[in-house]
Structure formats: structure tokens, C-alpha cells
Amino acid sequence: MPYTLLRENIDKHIQFSDAEFETYSSFFYPKTISKKEYLLRQGDICRFEGFVTKGCFRVYTIDNDGNENVLYFAVEDWWVTDIDSFTNQAPALLSIQSLEDSEVLLINKKDKEQLYQQMPKVEKLFRIMTQKTLVSLQRRLIRNHCYTADERYLHFIKTYPKIAQKLTNLQIAAYLGISHEFVSKIRKKIASKK
Amino acid sequence: MPYTLLRENIDKHIQFSDAEFETYSSFFYPKTISKKEYLLRQGDICRFEGFVTKGCFRVYTIDNDGNENVLYFAVEDWWVTDIDSFTNQAPALLSIQSLEDSEVLLINKKDKEQLYQQMPKVEKLFRIMTQKTLVSLQRRLIRNHCYTADERYLHFIKTYPKIAQKLTNLQIAAYLGISHEFVSKIRKKIASKK
DNA sequence: CGCAGTTATTGAACTAGTTCAATGTTTTTA
DNA sequence: TAAAAACATTGAACTAGTTCAATAACTGCG
Numbered sequence: 001m002p003y004t005l006l007r008e009n010i011d012k013h014i015q016f017s018d019a020e021f022e023t024y025s026s027f028f029y030p031k032t033i034s035k036k037e038y039l040l041r042q043g044d045i046c047r048f049e050g051f052v053t054k055g056c057f058r059v060y061t062i063d064n065d066g067n068e069n070v071l072y073f074a075v076e077d078w079w080v081t082d083i084d085s086f087t088n089q090a091p092a093l094l095s096i097q098s099l100e101d102s103e104v105l106l107i108n109k110k111d112k113e114q115l116y117q118q119m120p121k122v123e124k125l126f127r128i129m130t131q132k133t134l135v136s137l138q139r140r141l142i143r144n145h146c147y148t149a150d151e152r153y154l155h156f157i158k159t160y161p162k163i164a165q166k167l168t169n170l171q172i173a174a175y176l177g178i179s180h181e182f183v184s185k186i187r188k189k190i191a192s193k194k
Numbered sequence: 195m196p197y198t199l200l201r202e203n204i205d206k207h208i209q210f211s212d213a214e215f216e217t218y219s220s221f222f223y224p225k226t227i228s229k230k231e232y233l234l235r236q237g238d239i240c241r242f243e244g245f246v247t248k249g250c251f252r253v254y255t256i257d258n259d260g261n262e263n264v265l266y267f268a269v270e271d272w273w274v275t276d277i278d279s280f281t282n283q284a285p286a287l288l289s290i291q292s293l294e295d296s297e298v299l300l301i302n303k304k305d306k307e308q309l310y311q312q313m314p315k316v317e318k319l320f321r322i323m324t325q326k327t328l329v330s331l332q333r334r335l336i337r338n339h340c341y342t343a344d345e346r347y348l349h350f351i352k353t354y355p356k357i358a359q360k361l362t363n364l365q366i367a368a369y370l371g372i373s374h375e376f377v378s379k380i381r382k383k384i385a386s387k388k
Numbered sequence: 389c390g391c392a393g394t395t396a397t398t399g400a401a402c403t404a405g406t407t408c409a410a411t412g413t414t415t416t417t418a
Numbered sequence: 419t420a421a422a423a424a425c426a427t428t429g430a431a432c433t434a435g436t437t438c439a440a441t442a443a444c445t446g447c448g
Contacts, residue, residue, distance in 0.1 A: 063340040071332055084329045093333075120314040127321035134328045135278045138265055139287075141335055145371035146257040149435065168395060177339035179436055184397050343405065362425060373406055378427050 002030055002053035002105055009051065009077055013128045014121065024122065027115045028105040039080065039096040039104070046085035046092045048106040052078050055102020056166050060174065061093050070175040073099075073163050079129070080104070099166060149178045153186050196224055196247035196299055203245065203271055207322045208315065218316065221309045222299040233274065233290040233298070240279035240286045242300040246272050249296020250360050254368065255287050264369040267293075267357050273323070274298070293360060343372045347380050 003025050010016050016024065028051065033039060040046050042061060052074050059080055060070040071094065074080045085092035086109065107115070115122050143152060153176060157164040164172065169187075173180035197219050204210050210218065222245065227233060234240050236255060246268050253274055254264040265288060268274045279286035280303065301309070309316050337346060347370060351358040358366065363381075367374035 061336055063336070065340065067340055069336050069339050071336065083325055087325065116318070120317065123314065123317040123321050124310070127317050127324060130321060130324040130328055131277055131281065134324055134331065137328065137331050137335065141331065141338070142255055142257070142263050142265065144335070144338055145263050146259065146261055169397095170395070180395085181397080181437080182435055185435090188397080363427095364425070374426080375407080375428085376405055379405090382427080 002103060003028075005053050005077060006051055006105055010125065013132075014125050016121070020119065020121065023119060024115070025105075027111045028107050031104050031106050033098045033102045033104065035098060035100050035102075037098050039098070040082060040085075040092055040094065042093060042095045043091050044085075045089050046082040046094075048108050049079060049081040049086060049112060050096075050104040050106050052076055052080060053103045053105055056099045056163065057096055057102065058099055058171060059094055059096050061095065068174045069177070070171060073160070073167065073171075073175065075163055075166075099171075144177065149176065149182060150186050150189065152176050152178075153183065154190070196297060197222075199247050199271060200245055200299055204319065207326075208319050210315070214313065214315065217313060218309070219299075221305045222301050225298050225300050227292045227296045227298065229292060229294050229296075231292050233292070234276060234279075234286055234288065236287060236289045237285050238279075239283050240276040240288075242302050243273060243275040243280060243306060244290075244298040244300050246270055246274060247297045247299055250293045250357065251290055251296065252293055252365060252368075253288055253290050255289065262368045263371070264365060267354070267361065267365075267369065269357055269360075293365075338371065343370060343376060344380050344383065346370050346372075347377065348384070 006025055006028065007016075007021055010021065010024070030053070031050075033055070039048075039050060039057065053076060055075070057074040057078075057080050058070050059072050059074060059082075060068055062068055072078075080096050082092040082094040082096070084090065085094070089109065143155065147155065153172070156172065156176065167175075169183040170180045173183045176183070200219055200222065201210075201215055204215065204218070224247070225244075227249070233242075233244060233251065247270060249269070251268040251272075251274050252264050253266050253268060253276075254262055256262055266272075274290050276286040276288040276290070278284065279288070283303065337349065341349065347366070350366065350370065361369075363374045363377040367377045370377070
């Protein structure tokens with residue numbers, strides 16, 4: 001089942017034969033993560049790229065003032081890693097923690113390099129996936145500039161209703177870059193409009 | 195000279211033999227853009243990826259309220275495109291305008307595809323470049339959340355002093371996501387502290 | 389079950405940043 | 419070189435969002 005998800009993930013971006021997928025998937029190994037466990041801690045070196053097959057993660061960083069800042073939440077079919085740390089084997093700026101019992105498929109650095117070498121098509125796959133991620137991040141940056149907090153909140157729960165359900169106000173606030181009290185106030189405002 | 199810059203650009207990311215670079219660079223053609231001319235207009239389809247060899251561009255979007263939002267400025271050694279529009283040949287959300295007389299090396303969609311096919315190494319090159327862009331955008335997103343406008347302004351002029359020199363307050367404001375009046379006030383504050 | 393810890397709500401006081409409008413400055417262009 | 423246009427500065431009034439503090443509601447756990 002986890003590998004079925006991995007297959008479906010690829011099919012969204014590129015065509016792989018069964019044999020190609022076989023090779024590709026053989027580089028990944030499953031890992032079970034219990035609730036609140038860390039896949040990666042800020043400061044450590046990120047040894048993996050992970051594909052989420054079950055559960056939910058928050059990918060975040062703590063700034064100098066101790067504020068938590070969520071870069072994104074990852075559920076089934078999302079990838080989790082600190083690319084910078086993984087690529088350069090340098091200390092991570094990001095932490096990755098599960099919000100519930102979860103499962104991932106992991107690939108480590110050496111195997112990733114070997115996979116690139118053995119299957120050049122994987123370069124294309126990750127080039128395409130990274131591009132798509134970049135586009136959505138560009139759009140989010142723009143939204144952050146031109147939307148109000150209310151609009152950003154609404155956009156988030158509309159775009160990711162399933163993820164939003166799993167989250168506390170605190171977590172949503174850390175993603176939107178606002179205070180959790182203000183999330184409360186936004187909710188109240190919305191409720192009273194209906 | 196423009197092609198020397200392209201060579202130096204590649205050398206930062208990957209190793210190319212002279213022959214490989216020869217092939218690679220033969221896919222690009224130079225274009226001269228005079229001040230305030232558009233390389234791409236929001237709504238049009240982006241037919242190129244461009245490597246800036248001279249001058250300066252702003253890559254921006256206009257939101258529903260008519261506010262201009264600068265995604266980034268591109269000078270020598272930067273790439274300009276609307277990836278989403280280029281990849282999917284769909285209407286662009288972004289406009290790309292030169293701020294001064296400029297020069298770019300362009301590659302169009304078909305040639306890019308042919309290049310990928312002919313030189314799989316180019317997949318790796320663009321995978322790596324896209325990853326680096328993604329990392330810097332992730333960091334910018336986080337900065338936008340945890341820095342004040344003053345801090346973001348200072349970070350910007352410190353990180354890109356050469357670019358900042360070329361820009362008006364209006365343009366810097368559109369990049370930082372604040373009003374240009376506030377940029378003025380920040381400048382005054384900083385000046386008075388010295 | 390009951391209690392501890394975390395999360396949510398609310399209000400009051402505050403502040404970072406906006407908006408508007410007026411004035412001054414620089415740049416562009418005829 | 420003058421006039422027009424674009425850009426920058428400044429202050430006053432405003433507002434979106436914060437911070438703090440107090441209370442209420444949930445959640446998990448022994």
C-alpha cells in the first residue's frame with residue numbers, strides 16, 4: 001500500500017515502466033513514526049528525503065525570538081526533507097515532527113545519488129517536482145503580501161480542508177504567520193457572518 | 195562575453211566539458227531589451243527561459259486590487275521566466291520588465307525539451323538550480339514571517355546592495371510587501387541612528 | 389474518574405504599518 | 419531649458435494585527 005502511493009505520486013509527473021518503478025521504489029525503505037516523534041531536528045544533518053504514506057507532519061523552524069514558523073504541513077503524498085541540509089549535509093534549519101502516528105518511505109543521501117546515476121529519469125522527476133513546489137511557494141509568497149490574515153486563513157482551510165481539520169489554532173497560526181489569538185478572532189468573525 | 199557568463203553560471207552548479215558547454219550554449223540566442231520593455235506580460239504565454247547577461251529586470255504580478263507585487267529582481271547571472279507558464283504553456287501570472295537597457299540569453303520551449311533529451315545532464319543542472327532557488331524562497335518566506343519591515347529592508351539592502359542601488363523606493367516596497375511611504379520612514383529612522 | 393497540561397476564547401491596551409494628502413525633489417522628455 | 423511626470427518625504431489619522439492577562443474548554447493520562 002505505501003508503495004502504491006509512491007507509484008501514484010510518480011504517475012502525476014512522469015511515465016515510468018513497471019520495471020523502472022521497481023528499481024526506483026527499491027531504493028526506499030519504510031519507517032513508522034509515532035505521534036510527536038521527530039524525523040529531523042533543527043541543527044542536525046538531514047540524512048533522508050521522505051515520502052509520507054500515512055499521518056501528518058509539520059515542517060518548521062524556530063527563529064531567534066523563539067517563535068515557531070511552519071513552512072508546510074505534509075500529509076499522504078507529500079515529500080518531507082530539509083533540501084538544503086540533505087543536499088549539502090549541513091546542519092538543518094528545519095525540524096520535522098509528526099502530529100500523529102505516521103509512516104514514511106525514506107531514501108538516504110548515498111542511495112539518492114546512486115539512484116540519480118542509475119536512473120537519469122529520476123533527475124527529470126525531481127526536477128519537475130521541485131519546479132512545481134517552487135511555483136506553489138512563489139504563489140504563497142505573493143498571497144502573503146496581498147491577502148489579509150482573514151483571506152489567508154480562508155484560503156488555507158479551503159485549499160487544504162483535510163489538513164486543516166487535523167491542526168490546532170496554534171499550528172495554523174504558525175503557518176499563516178499570525179498570532180493564534182487572531183486566528184480565534186478570525187474564526188469568530190467568520191462564524192458570525194453565516 | 196554573454197556566453198562567458200553562462201559558462202560561469204553553470205560552473206557554480208555542475209561540471210561541463212567544453213564540448214558539453216558548446217552544445218548547451220548553442221541552444222540559447224541573445225536578445226537586447228531596452229529600458230522599460232517587457233520580456234513577458236501577465237496573461238501572455240511565456241515562451242522562454244532567460245539568463246540575464248546585462249541590466250536588470252523586475253519579475254512581478256499585479257493583484258486584484260491593482261497592487262504590484264515583485265517576486266524578485268534579476269540582474270546579471272540570474273534567470274528569468276514564469277516557470278509555470280513556460281512549462282504548461284499557460285497564461286502567465288507574472289510580468290517581466292527591464293528596469294534599464296538589458297541583455298538576455300533565451301531558450302525557447304521546444305529547444306529546452308530537445309536540450310533535455312539530447313543532454314540528460316541538463317536535467318541535473320536545472321534540478322540543482324531549481325532546488326537552490328526553492329531553498330532561498332523558503333528562507334524568504336520565513337523571514338517575511340519573523341522579521342519586521344525594518345529588518346527585511348536592512349536584510350535586502352545588505353544582501354543585494356548592487357541591486358538595491360538601482361531601485362526606487364516603490365520597487366523595494368513592492369518587493370518587501372510594504373508601502374513605499376513606509377520605506378521612506380524606515381530610511382529616515384536608519385539615517386538618524388548613524 | 390479526576391486532574392494536569394495544553395489549547396481556545398475574549399477583551400483591553402497597544403503598535404507596526406497603512407492611507408491620504410500635501411510638499412518637495414529628481415528625472416524625463418519635448 | 420522648461421514643463422511634465424515620476425518619485426520621495428513627511429505628518430496626521432487610522433486599522434490590522436499583537437500582546438497580555440484572565441477564563442473557559444478540551445485532551446490525554448495515571
